[in-house]
Amino acid sequence: MLRSFGPIAFVGALLMAAPSYAQTFDPSFPVCMHVYSGANGGGGEWYDCSFTSLPQCRATASGRPASCDVNPYYPVNVAPPRPRYRRGG
Secondary structure (H helix, E strand, C coil): CHHHHHHHHHHHHHHHHCCCCCCCCCCCCCEEEEEECCCCCCCCEEEEEEECCHHHHHHHHCCCCEEEEECCCCCCCCCCCCCCCCCCC
């Protein structure tokens, strides 16, 4: 029992030291703007998921080092197709 404690403690320490990342995309809005600003001023890059349409996002991203993407985590509610009934006769 004591022999297995060493490797378990080592693996646990490795997992605690590994960096963890928060969710990048906010699932509340369907469009996200990916802003690139890490080259000159620092700050890295980030996602701004506060847009309701691609044209709205593109207007905001105009003239900036940014691109607009569809949010992959936005829940799309697709209703199943309604059944078609045939009349006999």
